Amino acid sequence: MVAQNLDSQNQTPRVAVIGCGAWGRNIARCFATLGTLEAVVDPNAETVESLTALFGCRGATLDEVLADAGIGAVAIATPPSMHRAVAEAALAAGKHVYIEKPLTLNYPDALAVADAARQAGRTLMTGHILQFHNGFRALKELVASGRLGEVRRVHANRLNLGAVRKEEDALWCLAPHDVSMTLALMGGAPETVEAFGEGHLRKETADAVTLRLGFAGGPQAMIHVSWLHPFKEHRISVIGSQAMAVFDDCLPWDRKVQIYPHQVSLDGGSPTVVRADPVPVEVEQAEPLLAECAHFLACCASGEEPITGATEALAVMDVLHRAALSMTDHQVHTLPARASA
Incomplete structure (x- = not known):
């Protein structure tokens, strides 16, 4: 049952961060910086002790957080296999929920979490962090303004050595970022999804995945992700009829976004x-x-629904779901056009 004395509308909630590994620590730091971090939850006692000392919050168990009416929101950074259970428990307790990507590890679980949020009347948001990167926002504005002309192709690479996961493959670990950005740039969902995966370290787990997305009217997107690559590359390019533009998150801020006319x-x-020198786009750090x-x-x-709320998250999950199917059956999968959030 939803508690009756939780934060009301127009009130900033106190937040508990659940799961404080490397990325969960960063999330805790940000909520502490924003003055809303109330508690941290983690099975590692030393982690909890260090974070409470660092940020002035308190340690708690998940049950204590769920029962605490003074905590109005949770940020979930547990292993993805736990996302659905923790999110549904938090929503049932009346908490707003932020979930680090991927929302879940399959589409039915994602639908269940979104439905639970709707029924609880609480905010649900997924950590598609690049939607909040000023470099990507600048690239998206270039597309929206028409400065690049008609978009013909999007090409994204998310490559590095490491971050090899046990319970998810490179598709679910890395591709949510680039699928999220691609849907935003294209203004909607693709009509077709095709994916190819390669398991080199473990045959059953893809270390490298390539997605090919086909959009209405002919534009294409190619997304390549891998955690088995000799160097780091986080880059997304837009090929337009009038110009090309690149957001390269590995470059300094004064060159993260460049137009190639x-x-x-x-x-x-x-x-x-006819080649032309790249023109840097000013991006606020x-x-x-x-x-x-x-x-x-x-x-x-x-x-208000977040930029990466249930609508956007489910659109991304749908593409990932069909990509996973394509990796298994080696077929092109179709899906209905859907406007992005």
Whole structure:
């Protein structure tokens, strides 16, 4: 039953962070910076002790957090296999819920969590952090303004050595970021999804995955992710009819987003390429995770759906679900067009 004395609308909730591994620590730091961190939950007593000393919060068990009417929201950074159970328990207790990506490890579980949030009347948000990166926001504005012309292709690479997971493959671990960005750039869901996975360390677990998304009218997107790669590359490129642009998160802030005003002409029947120097786009330096956490708190208080709320999260999960099916049956999967959040 939902407690009756939890935070009301137009009030910023106190937050408990559940799961304080490497990324959970960062989430706790951001909510502490925003002045809303109340408690941390983690099975490692030393972790809890260090965080409570560092941020001035308190340690608690999950049951204590769920029973505490003074805690209005939770941020879940547990292993993904635990996301559904923890989220449903928190929603049943009347808490707003932020869940680190992926929302869950399968689409039916994601639907269940979204339905639980709807029934509880609470905010649900997924940690698609790059939606809150000023570099991606600048790239998205270039597309929306028409400066690149008609979008013909999106190409994304998320590659590195490490972060090899036990319970999820590279698709579920890495691709949510680039699927989220691609849907935002294209303004909706693809019509077709095809994916190929390669398991080199463990045959049953894909270390590298390539997704091919086909959108209405002809635009395509190619997403390549891997945790078995010799160097780090976090880059998404947009190929437009008038210009090209790249968001490269591995570059310094003054070059994270650049426009490439190359021109390709077919006049005379023979393609002619005219190269041009890249033009940097001014991007204000800011921490995406801090902006993401602040957005979550604002949506909890206002009741507005987050940018990466249930609508956006389910659209991403649907693509990932069909990509996982395609990796298994080697078929192209179709899905109905759907506007993104």
